[in-house]
Structures are given as structure tokens and as C-alpha cells.
Amino acid sequence: MSGKENRKLILHFDVNKTIVPLDSATGESLEEVLNILVSRLLWRKEKVGKSKLDYLSQNHVQQGSARYKESSNFCYSGADRKSGFESLKKALQWNSPYVEEDHRTLTIIGRDNCRYHFILPSFYKLLQYMVKEDRDFVIIFRSFGFDTKNVLESIKSFASKVCSNSSSYNNIGCLIDKISTNLCSLHRKSDDCFELKTGKSNGTSLYSERDIYDCLTQSAGIWGIKDDYLHWSNCNYNTSSGKPLWIKPSDTSVQHIFFDDNIRPGQPDSIVDIRVFSDESPTSFRPVTKEEQYVFSNMNLAPVNLSHAILDEDYFIRNLRQCERNYSAFLEKYGK
Numbered sequence: 001m002s003g004k005e006n007r008k009l010i011l012h013f014d015v016n017k018t019i020v021p022l023d024s025a026t027g028e029s030l031e032e033v034l035n036i037l038v039s040r041l042l043w044r045k046e047k048v049g050k051s052k053l054d055y056l057s058q059n060h061v062q063q064g065s066a067r068y069k070e071s072s073n074f075c076y077s078g079a080d081r082k083s084g085f086e087s088l089k090k091a092l093q094w095n096s097p098y099v100e101e102d103h104r105t106l107t108i109i110g111r112d113n114c115r116y117h118f119i120l121p122s123f124y125k126l127l128q129y130m131v132k133e134d135r136d137f138v139i140i141f142r143s144f145g146f147d148t149k150n151v152l153e154s155i156k157s158f159a160s161k162v163c164s165n166s167s168s169y170n171n172i173g174c175l176i177d178k179i180s181t182n183l184c185s186l187h188r189k190s191d192d193c194f195e196l197k198t199g200k201s202n203g204t205s206l207y208s209e210r211d212i213y214d215c216l217t218q219s220a221g222i223w224g225i226k227d228d229y230l231h232w233s234n235c236n237y238n239t240s241s242g243k244p245l246w247i248k249p250s251d252t253s254v255q256h257i258f259f260d261d262n263i264r265p266g267q268p269d270s271i272v273d274i275r276v277f278s279d280e281s282p283t284s285f286r287p288v289t290k291e292e293q294y295v296f297s298n299m300n301l302a303p304v305n306l307s308h309a310i311l312d313e314d315y316f317i318r319n320l321r322q323c324e325r326n327y328s329a330f331l332e333k334y335g336k
Contacts, residue, residue, distance in 0.1 A: 005324040007255045009130075009137040010216060012245060014260035014271075015147050018304045019123040021092060021116070022108065024147045030092070030110050037307045038084040057275040091310050092116040102161045105154045118154050122309050124169060126316040131171045139222040142243050142258070144229035152181045152224055168176045178221035186212075188231040191240045191273075191287070196225075209275065209285045213246040217254050240287055247283075247300055248277035249334045256300055257323050259316070265293040270300060299326040 016023040021033050028036070094107050095116035101150030107115040113309050130137050141148040161182040162169060189195065196206040196215065227243045235241035245258045262271035274296055275285035288296065297303070302319050309315045 005328050006135075007253055007324075007327075008217075009135060009320075009324075010140065010254060010256045011137060011320075012087075012140050012142045012243075012256065012260075013123075014243075014256040014258075014262070014304070015141055015143040015145075015151055017261045017306050018259055019120050019309070020118060020147070020151065021120065021310065022118075024145055024258070030089075030108055030116055032087055033306075034088045037088060041084055041301075041307065046158045065124065080289060088307060088310050089116070092120075096162075105150070105157045106162065117173045119151065119158070120309055122313045122315045122317075124158065124172065125313045125322065127171055127172050127175065129317045131174060137217050140216065141224035142260075143224070144227050145196070146183070146226065147225035148183060149181055152179055152222065155179055155222060156181070175222065176302070180223040185207075185226045186228060186244070188228045188241065188244070191235070194244065199223075203288055211245060213248060213277075213285070215334050216256070217251070230240070232271075239268060239293075240273055242271045242273045244273045244275050245300065246275045246277070246285055247296070249277075249331065250277065252331055255324065255327050257302055258300065259302045259304050259319070259321065261304040261306055263297075263301050265297045265301060265303075266290050274300065295330075296305065299323050299330060 013019055016025060017033060021030055022028065022035060053264045089110070094103070094117055096103075098107070098115050103115070106118055108118050110116055127139075141151055156176060156179045158169075159172050159179065163212055180199070182201075184199045185197045187195040187197070194207065194209060194212060198204055206215055232238075232241045232243075243258070243260070245256060247256055248254075258272050260271055262269075264270040270293065274288045274290075274293065278284045278286045293301070298319075300323070301324055305315075312318075
């Protein structure tokens with residue numbers, strides 16, 4: 001890795017359908033989430049004429065397009081559907097001996113009473129990679145609900161109980177003291193008015209976008225923020241009211257990247273609201289245009305394809321590397 005790509009990384013992660021194969025917001029179970037994924041794959045097969053099994057075996061497939069809400073029983077209607085469903089399910093299966101006290105927070109129970117990974121192995125592979133490369137990084141979970149607390153507790157349990165007994169993940173154990181289960185909250189009183197409350201009992205509130213950016217950039221460890229769903233829903237799920245991501249290109253020592261399955265650049269309901277530092281005002285940030293959203297895609301915005309994140313343990317590592325390369329190229333042009 002070049003020195004230009006050795007910036008501090010602030011990695012923002014959604015939870016549901018991004019690193020967790022569930023959706024607590026809609027109540028979708030593991031099987032329902034996987035069935036929807038397979039239905040989308042089959043829909044694309046009909047659209048582009050590709051084999052679904054080939055689709056599942058590839059690492060790079062076009063992401064994107066519209067949302068769907070399919071029946072959770074679809075995967076049982078044909079061999080193709082069932083094969084795709086079983087491929088995803090097998091990749092998530094918990095294959096280690098199960099110990100209730102140690103592994104309860106690390107797994108979920110399927111309808112078949114088997115245990116499955118609560119957090120995708122590809123996410124832990126990313127943590128392993130970051131530690132091995134001795135990167136300066138922060139993980140901030142960004143969810144509209146309180147499910148982030150369960151994720152933080154699960155990662156802490158993984159670091160303390162699994163890593164000590166696993167040669168594959170033993171380096172993640174060094175992160176255990178850097179994981180905070182105290183959630184911060186980020187409120188939006190308008191599209192340009194924010195309040196970040198720290199999760200401590202004697203915590204403070206930040207209102208300036210510059211102060212919030214500095215807080216996120218200078219933070220450390222693994223922690224979480226509860227974003228303002230009510231404001232997003234009250235504004236008809238418009239991008240400009242979604243989860244804010246502050247970017248300051250002139251600060252070349254850091255890169256913010258947001259991983260979320262609901263990132264759709266150019267679409268009115270893409271979930272991440274990019275706020276770019278304004279050169280005209282040293283204390284303010286501005287929203288980006290629809291066209292600019294494409295510029296930051298695969299650089300600061302990382303749309304997550306859940307089926308690939310399940311099947312490919314290097315998925316997040318590969319996407320991170322691509323974002324870093326693209327940001328380096330962007331900064332070279334920006335500085336000219």
C-alpha cells in the first residue's frame with residue numbers, strides 16, 4: 001500500500017442487511033432476508049439473461065437499482081431458487097462447536113434450529129486485515145435503531161472469547177478495550193441543523209458541523225451512533241434528510257467511507273446525505289448535488305451488496321481498497 005493510501009480511516013457502517021443478515025426494522029428473519037436476496041438475483045437473471053448460479057459465484061457484479069418486497073416463500077418454488085438460498089445459508093452457518101455462554105451473542109437461530117453468524121464473517125475479515133496492516137482506523141456503526149448496541153456487544157464477545165481460541169482471528173483480540181457500547185445520538189432539526197449527543201451520562205452536545213466532523217475524525221475505537229429516523233421519514237425519506245456524512249477533501253490525512261446497503265447515488269431516497277466542506281466558508285459544509293453523489297460513489301460511499309458480502313469473505317477488504325485508490329486519485333486532482 002502506498003503512503004498516499006495510508007490515511008486514517010473512519011469507516012461508517014450500517015447494520016441491518018449490511019453486516020447483519022437480518023432487518024430488525026421490518027422484522028425480517030434470516031430466511032426472509034435471504035429469500036429476498038435470491039428473488040432479486042432471479043429478477044436480474046430474467047433482466048440480463050445471466051445464470052443465477054454464475055451470479056452467486058462471481059465476486060464483481062453490478063450493484064444497484066430499485067428496492068423490492070418479495071414474498072418470503074419464493075425460494076421454495078424452484079430448483080434455482082432453492083439452490084441460491086442454500087448457497088447463502090451455507091456461507092452463514094456457524095460451524096464451530098456451540099457453547100451457549102460464549103456464543104449466544106455471536107449467533108442467530110434459523111427456522112431449522114441451526115446456528116448462523118449474527119455478524120458476517122467478511123466484516124471480521126476486514127477487522128483482521130486492518131489490524132494486520134497496522135492501520136489507524138475507527139469503526140462507527142450508523143443505524144436508525146438501537147440494534148447497534150447488540151452489534152457492539154457481539155463484536156466485544158467475539159474479540160474476547162473467540163479470538164483467543166482461533167489462530168485465524170487472534171489479532172482482533174487487541175480491539176476489545178477499544179469497543180464502546182455507549183451509543184451516541186445524532187438529531188436533525190432541519191436539513192442543515194444538527195445535534196450530536198455523546199453516549200456518556202455526563203456527555204455533551206455538539207451543534208456545529210465543523211465540531212461534529214472534528215469529533216468523528218479525531219475519535220478512536222469501535223462505537224455507534226443512532227441516527228434520526230424520524231426526521232428522515234418526516235421528510236419523505238429524502239437523501240438530504242438521511243444519515244449525514246461529512247467530508248473535507250482538504251484534510252488529506254483522513255478518509256471517511258460509509259458502507260450501507262441503501263446507498264443509491266442519484267436516487268432521491270439514497271440513505272446517506274453527503275456534506276462537503278465549503279471552501280467559501282471555513283466553518284461550514286454544503287450538501288452535494290445529485291450529480292456529485294456519483295463522484296463520491298466507491299470512494300466515500302460504498303453501496304453494499306449483501307449477497308456478495310455473505311459469499312465473499314474478502315468483500316469489504318476489496319471494496320475498502322477500491323475506495324482508497326479512488327480517493328487518492330480524487331485528491332491528486334483536487335489539489336491541482
